[in-house]
Amino acid sequence: MRLEEIRSKFLSYFEAKEHTIVPSAPMVVKNDPTLMFINAGMVPFKEYFLGNAVAKNKRVTDTQKCLRVSGKHNDLDEVGVDTYHHTMFEMLGNWSFGDYFKKEAIAWSWELLTEVYGINKENLYVTIFEGDEKDGVPRDSESYDFWKEWIDEDRIIEANKEDNFWEMGEMGPCGPCAEIHVDIRSDEEKQKVDGKSLVNKDHPHVIEVWNLVFIQFNRKADGSLEKLPATHIDTGMGLERLAMVLQGKQSNYDIDLFQTLIGQVVKQSGFEYGKDETTDIALRVIADHVRAIAFSIADGQLPSNTGAGYVIRRILRRAVRYGYQTLKMHEPFLSPLSKVLIQEMGEAFPELEDNKTLIENVIREEEMSFFKTLEQGIKRMDVIISNQKEQQQKEIQGEQVFELYDTYGFPFDLTELMAREAGLSVDQKGFEKALQVQKDRSRSATSIKTDDWTEIRKDEKEEFIGYDHLEAEVKITRYRKV
Ligand code: ATP
Ligand code: MG
Numbered sequence: 132m133r134l135e136e137i138r139s140k141f142l143s144y145f146e147a148k149e150h151t152i153v154p155s156a157p158m159v160v161k162n163d164p165t166l167m168f169i170n171a172g173m174v175p176f177k178e179y180f181l182g183n184a185v186a187k188n189k190r191v192t193d194t195q196k197c198l199r200v201s202g203k204h205n206d207l208d209e210v211g212v213d214t215y216h217h218t219m220f221e222m223l224g225n226w227s228f229g230d231y232f233k234k235e236a237i238a239w240s241w242e243l244l245t246e247v248y249g250i251n252k253e254n255l256y257v258t259i260f261e262g263d264e265k266d267g268v269p270r271d272s273e274s275y276d277f278w279k280e281w282i283d284e285d286r287i288i289e290a291n292k293e294d295n296f297w298e299m300g301e302m303g304p305c306g307p308c309a310e311i312h313v314d315i316r317s318d319e320e321k322q323k324v325d326g327k328s329l330v331n332k333d334h335p336h337v338i339e340v341w342n343l344v345f346i347q348f349n350r351k352a353d354g355s356l357e358k359l360p361a362t363h364i365d366t367g368m369g370l371e372r373l374a375m376v377l378q379g380k381q382s383n384y385d386i387d388l389f390q391t392l393i394g395q396v397v398k399q400s401g402f403e404y405g406k407d408e409t410t411d412i413a414l415r416v417i418a419d420h421v422r423a424i425a426f427s428i429a430d431g432q433l434p435s436n437t438g439a440g441y442v443i444r445r446i447l448r449r450a451v452r453y454g455y456q457t458l459k460m461h462e463p464f465l466s467p468l469s470k471v472l473i474q475e476m477g478e479a480f481p482e483l484e485d486n487k488t489l490i491e492n493v494i495r496e497e498e499m500s501f502f503k504t505l506e507q508g509i510k511r512m513d514v515i516i517s518n519q520k521e522q523q524q525k526e527i528q529g530e531q532v533f534e535l536y537d538t539y540g541f542p543f544d545l546t547e548l549m550a551r552e553a554g555l556s557v558d559q560k561g562f563e564k565a566l567q568v569q570k571d572r573s574r575s576a577t578s579i580k581t582d583d584w585t586e587i588r589k590d591e592k593e594e595f596i597g598y599d600h601l602e603a604e605v606k607i608t609r610y611r612k613v
């Protein structure tokens with residue numbers, strides 16, 4: 132079953148249960164100072180749960196584009212290293228705004244997984260909230276009772292607040308959740324250890340696919356809970372993980388979409404997939420990141436040096452560095468790859484088709500621009516690393532991290548990643564201090580000078596030495612006279 136079919140089966144299953152299919156909200160969030168990107172399916176429906184708005188349709192189903200690279204949910208360090216966390220992913224969801232509750236949500240999730248998708252019941256586990264006396268939240272025995280109609284009781288696992296209690300914030304709507312996990316290990320692996328003991332243990336093959344949240348409480352300012360007058364269902368299932376299960380794979384990157392993307396990078400780089408862990412990570416990262424970048428641009432967020440734009444630039448430079456250094460691709464590769472992505476996903480997401488040229492051009496320009504300083508930056512980093520090793524120093528100083536940032540356009544987290552690859556750490560505080568000094572300097576500079584732009588005089592030869600900085604109010608392009 133290809134990705135499109137898996138997605139549309141989900142939507143049509145819930146449509147048949149009287150849900151309205153709605154399109155994904157844009158991944159980029161505008162007008163919300165607390166959030167740059169949608170990181171869960173519930174975000175566009177927040178106002179219904181808060182009681183600030185009333186839903187026109189009480190039952191809704193969708194696939195929501197999510198990005199988890201900053202804030203509360205930051206999976207960036209896992210991406211490519213593990214096989215089941217992406218930066219951007221699709222979260223399939225069904226929603227009840229004050230309509231059906233646990234009984235239906237549980238029964239339908241079970242029917243969909245086992246009958247429509249045909250997942251073997253012997254491979255499924257569910258978790259329910261065990262309760263927390265100190266916090267005054269009871270065990271979710273209702274869920275337990277509904278689940279046991281479908282699944283053997285010894286496959287129901289009680290789990291703690293961290294995994295099975297959802298809260299929007301310090302205050303506001305919250306409730307227990309139930310999560311569905313699938314054991315996709317080989318028969319041989321299954322003989323060794325009981326799958327049950329691996330649930331919620333970050334095992335790549337005993338994996339969480341679906342989270343059903345039962346919003347039934349309101350947390351008040353004093354921390355106590357009260358019952359909500361209307362209860363809601365909020366569910367989220369990772370489409371790529373579901374596809375991995377249904378396509379009989381053991382990695383999200385082995386599903387059809389990612390195989391096509393990885394295949395393209397393999398063709399361009401000449402490095403095969405599945406031969407070496409270091410190059411495999413690079414291939415996975417690139418296949419993952421191109422999707423996050425292309426969708427962000429389609430949703431109106433161009434790479435830049437501040438805010439959400441800088442998040443996208445960081446992802447892009449991370450991918451470019453993997454391609455350039457690890458896979459030795461010294462020609463633009465992300466831009467041609469975005470073309471393949473658009474071919475694959477443009478039908479389900481017309482915003483990709485509509486912005487095709489923009490996406491390809493913006494990515495190409497970003498790549499070309501980073502290529503200008505990347506080679507020198509890598510060389511500088513090599514020198515720093517070998518000096519560190521010579522002096523038996525584990526931590527790279529903040530000023531050096533800043534130099535890489537300022538002169539070579541290396542985002543902090545890229546330097547941190549490259550340091551980690553060399554078994555070193557970086558001094559984040561020192562970096563932030565150096566960055567602040569630079570900001571103060573440019574602020575005082577603008578207070579004397581009225582124009583924010585450094586003119587390049589035509590009659591003098593210039594050598595490009597630094598990437599341009601757009602820090603809220605100042606743009607400085609750094610050139611040295613030669
Ligand atoms: P995990 O514990 O694996 O990090 P989670 O508990 O953080 O997942 P939820 O917030 O419950 O995830 O999101 C609902 C579903 O979305 C998950 O069950 C999973 O299928 C999927 N999902 C979550 N994070 C990612 C990600 N980074 N990449 C791909 N799918 C994800
Ligand atoms: Mg997570």
Ligand code: MG
Nearest residue numbers: 294310331339
């Ligand atoms: Mg989890």
Ligand code: MG
Nearest residue numbers: 294310339342
């Ligand atoms: Mg979860």
